[in-house]
Amino acid sequence: MTPADRKNFAAMRIIVALNALWLVLSRPDLPELSLWPPQFFSHISRTAMIRFFALRLPAGIDWTLYVILPALLVAVAFGIQTRYTALAAALLLYRFAALEPLVGTISGLWFTCFTHLILGLLFIAAASERDDRWPVTAFQALFALYYFFCGLSKITTGGLHWASAANFRAAILAQQTREIFWTPWADRIASHGDLCVVLGITTLALELLFPIVLISKSARKVIVPAMLLGHLGIALSMGLLFLNWPLLLIYVDFAHKPRETPRPA
Amino acid sequence: MKDLAKFATFLAVVALAIRIQLSADDASRKRRIRQFLIAVFALTLTAGLVRLDDWPFPAYTMPFYLGSPDTEISDVIVRMVDAKGREIVPDPFAWSPLSLTNLVVWLERSLPRLSPEDQRTTLAYLLRRAEERRGKRAIGPAKWLGVLAAPPDWGLYRRDMATPDSYRGLRVYRETWRPSHPTKRLQLLAAYDAR
Numbered sequence: 342m343t344p345a346d347r348k349n350f351a352a353m354r355i356i357v358a359l360n361a362l363w364l365v366l367s368r369p370d371l372p373e374l375s376l377w378p379p380q381f382f383s384h385i386s387r388t389a390m391i392r393f394f395a396l397r398l399p400a401g402i403d404w405t406l407y408v409i410l411p412a413l414l415v416a417v418a419f420g421i422q423t424r425y426t427a428l429a430a431a432l433l434l435y436r437f438a439a440l441e442p443l444v445g446t447i448s449g450l451w452f453t454c455f456t457h458l459i460l461g462l463l464f465i466a467a468a469s470e471r472d473d474r475w476p477v478t479a480f481q482a483l484f485a486l487y488y489f490f491c492g493l494s495k496i497t498t499g500g501l502h503w504a505s506a507a508n509f510r511a512a513i514l515a516q517q518t519r520e521i522f523w524t525p526w527a528d529r530i531a532s533h534g535d536l537c538v539v540l541g542i543t544t545l546a547l548e549l550l551f552p553i554v555l556i557s558k559s560a561r562k563v564i565v566p567a568m569l570l571g572h573l574g575i576a577l578s579m580g581l582l583f584l585n586w587p588l589l590l591i592y593v594d595f596a597h598k599p600r601e602t603p604r605p606a
Numbered sequence: 607m608k609d610l611a612k613f614a615t616f617l618a619v620v621a622l623a624i625r626i627q628l629s630a631d632d633a634s635r636k637r638r639i640r641q642f643l644i645a646v647f648a649l650t651l652t653a654g655l656v657r658l659d660d661w662p663f664p665a666y667t668m669p670f671y672l673g674s675p676d677t678e679i680s681d682v683i684v685r686m687v688d689a690k691g692r693e694i695v696p697d698p699f700a701w702s703p704l705s706l707t708n709l710v711v712w713l714e715r716s717l718p719r720l721s722p723e724d725q726r727t728t729l730a731y732l733l734r735r736a737e738e739r740r741g742k743r744a745i746g747p748a749k750w751l752g753v754l755a756a757p758p759d760w761g762l763y764r765r766d767m768a769t770p771d772s773y774r775g776l777r778v779y780r781e782t783w784r785p786s787h788p789t790k791r792l793q794l795l796a797a798y799d800a801r
Contacts, residue, residue: 445708514785
């Protein structure tokens with residue numbers, strides 16, 4: 342790795358580990374699930390339990406593993422033995438991510454936002470000092486695909502009508518009328534049809550064009566901050582916070598040095 | 607079997623990552639990195655394009671498509687019943703580590719499949735947990751990180767801590783409404799009363 346690659350890889354390591362740590366520390370009672378009555382788990386098939394490493398372990402073992410997980414993530418952030426710590430953290434995240442969604446629906450697994458963190462940790466585990474920039478570039482590409490597929494699913498579900506004022510307004514009002522979400526901007530946005538259209542088109546464009554950040558540094562400077570603002574807007578208008586928003590920081594070039602301007606003679 | 611096949615894809619990717627670490631020289635290392643990346647991106651593209659569940663390769667994208675504010679939508683909701691018989695909106699963290707999203711899915715899909723006795727046992731358990739945590743702010747996701755905690759399922763929930771009377775029951779409803787006319791129709795799905 343060149344010093345620049347090393348710096349960007351260290352940044353990726355820290356961003357992925359801290360994002361995962363934030364999510365793990367925000368679920369402090371996850372291992373308690375093993376103490377719930379068995380009726381809550383009776384519908385889960387044996388094969389699903391195996392697939393998600395979700396076999397019910399004694400509570401003490403679950404608690405021990407759950408305490409080890411933050412320690413591993415801190416080690417990853419500091420770059421300590423990442424070939425072992427990152428791999429172990431990825432496997433433990435895989436187990437704990439599924440425990441709770443399996444009770445309800447595995448489509449809930451997406452909401453745990455552990456997907457990219459598990460894959461990112463595998464990239465970190467596989468990387469070494471001998472490598473060039475592949476771990477960072479590959480992870481950037483992987484995360485860019487997430488946004489692209491979000492845009493694509495909107496188009497395949499609703500076509501261009503997805504970006505209409507009616508649909509955008511409907512999505513915001515649906516969240517607001519659920520009455521359990523904090524939606525301070527919902528009224529303000531939903532009552533302006535033109536604003537809804539602009540936001541709808543912008544959302545679709547940002548998501549579908551997001552992969553451009555992989556080839557254009559200028560596009561990156563516009564699209565990445567715009568996407569962060571988009572997440573903020575969704576949080577304030579729909580009461581939904583995308584938990585992987587810190588991963589957008591992986592598109593920052595941490596090794597970039599501003600060009601020195603020549604001094605006047 | 608499908609689950610096991612999906613599990614195998616994840617294990618294969620983990621194995622490919624470990625193989626990179628065990629490379630003897632740069633040439634084999636480069637080859638193994640290429641194989642690892644081809645596997646990760648092939649699985650990600652397949653899951654994304656076909657919308658196939660092969661978690662942790664991402665497929666669950668959120669279209670948020672209703673079409674119009676007049677489209678009818680429905681949710682399953684839980685209401686607590688206090689000692690005075692009033693219905694109260696519960697604290698969404700009351701059943702943590704189970705998120706509200708997954709709890710209502712379980713109540714809708716799995717509860718009806720249980721025997722009447724098991725239904726009573728599980729609803730009584732949910733009532734007891736909600737009562738133990740009534741009015742407490744530092745519970746569930748907020749226990750360690752407080753307001754800085756990540757919400758369990760993206761939801762930035764409103765939490766009303768002002769519930770002075772103890773809970774004596776729990777009701778599960780299907781609620782149907784149109785976002786443009788938020789008058790809601792309620793259909794009772796399940797109820798439990800501790801009295």
